[in-house]
Structure formats: structure tokens, C-alpha cells
Amino acid sequence: MTDQTAYNFAYLDEQTKRMIRRAILKGVAIPGYQVPFASREMPMPYGWGTGGVQVTAACLVPEDRLKVIDQGADDTTNAVSIRRFFQRTAGVEVTEATADATVIQTRHRIPETPLTEGQILVYQVPIPEPLRFLEPRETETRKMHELEDYGLMHVKLYEDISRHGQIATAYDYPVKVEGRYVMDPSPIPKFDNPKLGGNAAIQLFGAGREQRIYALPPYTQAISLDFDDYPFAASKADHSCDLCAAPDSYLDEVITDDQGSRMFVCSDTDFCASRRAAGHIGPMGAPRAGADVE
Amino acid sequence: MSILAKMKMQPLLSVRDLSKFYGGRIGCADVGFDLYPGEVLGIVGESGSGKSTLLSCLAGHLAPDRGEVIFDTKEGPRDTVQMAEAARRRLARTDWAYVHQNPRDGLRMGVSAGGNVGERLMAVGARHYGDIRAAAVDWLGRVEIAADRVDDRPSAFSGGMQQRLQIARNLVTGPRLVFMDEPTGGLDVSVQARLLDLLRGLVREMGLSAIIVTHDLAVVRLLADRLMVMKGGYVVEQGLTDQVLDDPQHAYTQLLVSSVLQV
Numbered sequence: 001m002t003d004q005t006a007y008n009f010a011y012l013d014e015q016t017k018r019m020i021r022r023a024i025l026k027g028v029a030i031p032g033y034q035v036p037f038a039s040r041e042m043p044m045p046y047g048w049g050t051g052g053v054q055v056t057a058a059c060l061v062p063e064d065r066l067k068v069i070d071q072g073a074d075d076t077t078n079a080v081s082i083r084r085f086f087q088r089t090a091g092v093e094v095t096e097a098t099a100d101a102t103v104i105q106t107r108h109r110i111p112e113t114p115l116t117e118g119q120i121l122v123y124q125v126p127i128p129e130p131l132r133f134l135e136p137r138e139t140e141t142r143k144m145h146e147l148e149d150y151g152l153m154h155v156k157l158y159e160d161i162s163r164h165g166q167i168a169t170a171y172d173y174p175v176k177v178e179g180r181y182v183m184d185p186s187p188i189p190k191f192d193n194p195k196l197g198g199n200a201a202i203q204l205f206g207a208g209r210e211q212r213i214y215a216l217p218p219y220t221q222a223i224s225l226d227f228d229d230y231p232f233a234a235s236k237a238d239h240s241c242d243l244c245a246a247p248d249s250y251l252d253e254v255i256t257d258d259q260g261s262r263m264f265v266c267s268d269t270d271f272c273a274s275r276r277a278a279g280h281i282g283p284m285g286a287p288r289a290g291a292d293v294e
Numbered sequence: 295m296s297i298l299a300k301m302k303m304q305p306l307l308s309v310r311d312l313s314k315f316y317g318g319r320i321g322c323a324d325v326g327f328d329l330y331p332g333e334v335l336g337i338v339g340e341s342g343s344g345k346s347t348l349l350s351c352l353a354g355h356l357a358p359d360r361g362e363v364i365f366d367t368k369e370g371p372r373d374t375v376q377m378a379e380a381a382r383r384r385l386a387r388t389d390w391a392y393v394h395q396n397p398r399d400g401l402r403m404g405v406s407a408g409g410n411v412g413e414r415l416m417a418v419g420a421r422h423y424g425d426i427r428a429a430a431v432d433w434l435g436r437v438e439i440a441a442d443r444v445d446d447r448p449s450a451f452s453g454g455m456q457q458r459l460q461i462a463r464n465l466v467t468g469p470r471l472v473f474m475d476e477p478t479g480g481l482d483v484s485v486q487a488r489l490l491d492l493l494r495g496l497v498r499e500m501g502l503s504a505i506i507v508t509h510d511l512a513v514v515r516l517l518a519d520r521l522m523v524m525k526g527g528y529v530v531e532q533g534l535t536d537q538v539l540d541d542p543q544h545a546y547t548q549l550l551v552s553s554v555l556q557v
Contacts, residue, residue, distance in 0.1 A: 149383060162408055162444075229423050
């Protein structure tokens, strides 16, 4: 890896990028439709975001500023290694600030900071088919999408209510896009589902192992499925962030010792850090040097 | 039903010259009949005589090579063979029902009894959990399954209960035509008798038309108004059930009737 000129910009060769861009364009033209594409072997294992990496590589231009998050965090293994990968193979600028990024690759979260026009959000998708665990045959699920035969999707929600008394699906919550395709939003918490619809950014979904790309163009309608008497509710831990005191962000529960102590912190590290920098301090957050304490 | 009333009535299902070939072999050939509303047609014949092929062609599971299957839809008579797949599936969800021989083929084994019954309702747009569950409990009652089993999976049910659950799941949307492929196959005789009793009650009560494929002559004697006997893919004899069974004309029908063991 000493000779960087041995790599094409953003790792993939131009023919492959062309093929992926065609799939992305088709996905944007038919929101929610899963476009098959010839997924390449990437220098990381399946499940580490090979689909997302290929979509990001096909979208990147040298002027881009890239942000990579994993479960909302900028500093976990998956995020760090993918960010470094593009630093080395594309030489693009990287950032942790959501508002500064032009391309954001994400695993399992949508950033708390609202996205704006011109930004691209790339999701890593493990299983793109929302009907997969209900109907194992790929030929049949394709037919069901073709014929809009989505009764089965509600059977899953019915089972949730009959077994748990409420819709217990907490992540990977299916949405109906523009009244047509039922789409798997990748395993984001259902707290993030309301941000899928009407979002100003382009949202692209890449599944490497399953070889599918799909997309939500800006300001697309995406409605979470539900029942009239059991409406969809975005849920989060009933707490506020212990570090930045944010009452309305999605929280991770962190166990701090073996005595049952725990703390709730924002899963979006950039959101949490910028709130603390602005002087919002939670019960367990140490004030940062130089910041005004509220 | 008087002959005159029948002449004026529009047949529910009208089959003409239906043929299906598997390469050079005949699946079924030149089958034609009319089925009127409220009528139950039995199809009997030995294994490999084309009964199941015929039923699959009628229900749209197999594409026939020749012929037409005209169903009296709400928009008037339509040929279901020429119909777009989407329209045919809509019919299969609303106006038709298909009861498989093996309940495992017709049920979702990983989904509770209530979910199984509710699936067709949700497929045609029901979105109120309370209503769907109430309909499921009501239908479980009609097929003699206790209401407290509504959240149990079919794998926890006996064979007879699974078959009754499959029937409930199919009839919940109030279909007009039911296809049954050996509905009593694989059940012991006392359970068979209860199931037949139940089916007879439901058919009369809901005014269903049904096409029942079976090799059990007792089943057709009890349920069917008319009977078709098949051999080698061809219909060799058809007529009123009692007439065919009591006075068989074709050599094969005579053999079939005389093969039944008398207890």
C-alpha cells in the first residue's frame, strides 16, 4: 500500500462506478424499488458495510467531505476503518460534523442534526428485503413487490401485537414509499423512521452481500406501516442524555459497572459533543474546559 | 334447482376445452363443464388421472396450454387464463379459496392461528387490529376451534384442527368459489366425518360453490351435487353424483365404484 497511485480514485475502477451509478439512478427514479447490481468484492468482510462502501465510492468526488458513523458514533471500529479507507484511496477531506459533510455513510442511524439539500446519506444494509423472514422464496417476494401484495407485512405486525400487546418491532421498521413499494429502512431504530420521509437529503441504500441498491430521493413520502387502533409511535429510552442533557435525542444505555449502574448517552456522538461544547451539561457530564456552564 | 331457473342463471365458472401437457405427456385434456352458483362439483379418479393438474389450472396455479376458464367476476364474465396476474391474484384473495390436502402447504406454520385467519383480511386492506382479531375469533368458533387457541401456532394443533384452521383462513373473506384438493386426505375416519359435516354445513350456509378433488367416493357422495370421473387426463363420465355412483356407465367408473370396500 505504499504506492497510492496504484489505486483508482475511491478504490473502484471507473467501469464499476458507472455500473453502480446506473443502479443508483434507477433506484432514485423508482423510490423504494430494489435494483440488483453486480456487487464487487471489497477489502472488508460482508456485514461490515460492503454495499454502503460501494455506493459511497460511486458517489464521491474529490471535493466531497465525508463523514462515517456507526450506530451514530464517529469513533467506533467500523466508522474509523471505513473513514480511513476513503482517506487513503480517495484522499477526500473527512469531518465529524454532520452539517459540514457532503456525503455521510451510516450504519443503523440517521444523524440528529437535520440534513440539508445537497447532502447524500448512504446506508449500509444487511438484508434489503422487508418480506424476507415472512416469505423465504426470492422469486415469490419479487412477485409480491410487483403485484403490491403486501398483506403479509401486516401479519408480522399483527403477530407483534397478539404476542406482546403492542408493535414490538423496534428497528428495521418497514415503510411504504410513495404509496407503492414497501421498503426496509436498514436496521435504524424506529425513532429515526419519521426522518426518512420528506428528508431534504438524498438517501441511498446499499446491500453488498444481497447485491441490491435502493433509494429515497429528497422529499419522498415514506410512511411507517401500522394499524388504525395501534398507530406507529417513534420510541426512545424514557430519559435524557446524561452527558449533554438532550431530552429528545436517541439514547444508548451504557452499563458502567457490575453493580447495576448505568447511564444514558446520545448515540449520535457529534450531536452530543456539539451540545456540550455549547454549554449543555447533563448530570454525569464533566464541563469542558472553556465552556460556559448553564 | 329447477331446470328452467338454471337455464337463465349465469354459470359461476365455465370451463371450455381445457388442456395441459407436460411435454409429450397429457396432464389433462379437453375438459369442459359449467359450475353454477351454490353447486358442488366432485372430481374423482385414480392417482395420476389429472385431477390435481386440472384443479391447479382452474385455480391459476398452473398455466394451461389450451382452453378457457371463464369466471363470473363482479365486472362480468372474464377468462382467468388471459387475465393479468395481478387481477388473478386479487380474485384468489377475494372470490376464491384453495384448501390444500396438506394443511402445512396452506398455512403459515410460524404465524399464530389468528394471524393465519387474518392474513387474507389484511391482504384486502383491513387495518384495524381489533376488527381483524374479532373476525379471527369468530371464524375459529365456526370451525370448532376454541377461542383461547387464537394465539397458538398451527404446529401446536392436531392434524384435524390444522385442516379446520386452513378452512377458516380461506373462508374468512367470504369467497364464492372454493377449490379443495383432497381436504380429508391423511385424517382418520372420525375426524374426517366431523370435517365433512362441518364443510357441508358451511357450504350450505354460505351458499358456496366448490370443486372438490378426491379419490374418496364417500366424500363426494356426501358433499357433491355433480361428479366428474377422470382417467388418463380425460373426463370419462360426468353427471349427477347419485346417478354416476349408482349406475356407472363407463368401465372405469364401474371398476372404481366396485373397488370400494364395504365394512
